[in-house]
Amino acid sequence: MKISRASKEDIKRLFEIENSLFKDDIFALKLSSFYYHIKSSIIYKVKIGETVGYILWLKRKNFFRLYSLAILDKYQGLGLASSLIEYSLKNLEKKPLQLEVRISNKKAIMLYKKFGFKEVKILKEYYKDEDGVLMRLER
Incomplete structure (x- = not known):
């Protein structure tokens, strides 16, 4: 790799x-x-x-x-x-690092949390069919 x-x-x-x-x-x-x-x-x-x-x-x-x-x-x-x-x-x-992720994408959310990202807020109707989660890593 x-x-x-x-x-x-x-x-x-x-x-x-x-x-x-x-x-x-x-x-x-x-x-x-x-x-x-x-x-x-x-x-x-x-x-x-x-x-x-x-x-x-x-x-x-x-x-x-x-x-x-x-x-x-x-x-x-x-x-x-x-x-x-x-x-x-x-x-x-x-x-700082920031991202948005689908609220249903638990695998990705866990990955980001592993690196210290924190859930900041729920983004209502961010995606066409569901909410998103704003995540941030302060450094």
């Missing part, structure tokens, strides 16, 4: 991963979004032979916002999401 910052050459692969996991999601990223984020945001990729996942952090003035964390289905359960978060914590500036 190798984690590094994604580059322009990775965009098509990142989009394939996004499309395979979030195709029908209202927040799914388009190919053009990846071209934008490669320049203006921080994307770390994880490779096991080929790129199998990524984490996308949006830079805000006083914090980073985790916008997307994606691991291909057949590589889930191997600790890759944890590795991406750990790598992020070591490599991002020491600013």
Whole structure:
């Protein structure tokens, strides 16, 4: 396993991963979004032979916002999401981190809590079909 910052050459692969996991999601990223984020945001990729996942952090003035964390289905359960978060914590500036997650996504909520994220508030009707949870990590 190798984690590094994604580059322009990775965009098509990142989009394939996004499309395979979030195709029908209202927040799914388009190919053009990846071209934008490669320049203006921080994307770390994880490779096991080929790129199998990524984490996308949006830079805000006083914090980073985790916008997307994606691991291909057949590589889930191997600790890759944890590795991406750990790598992020070591490599991002020491600013607070924030994210939104579906209230039903208990697995993701537990993952974020493992790294010290706290539930800040419930976001009513944040997603098309359910509430979200705003989580934050002060550092």
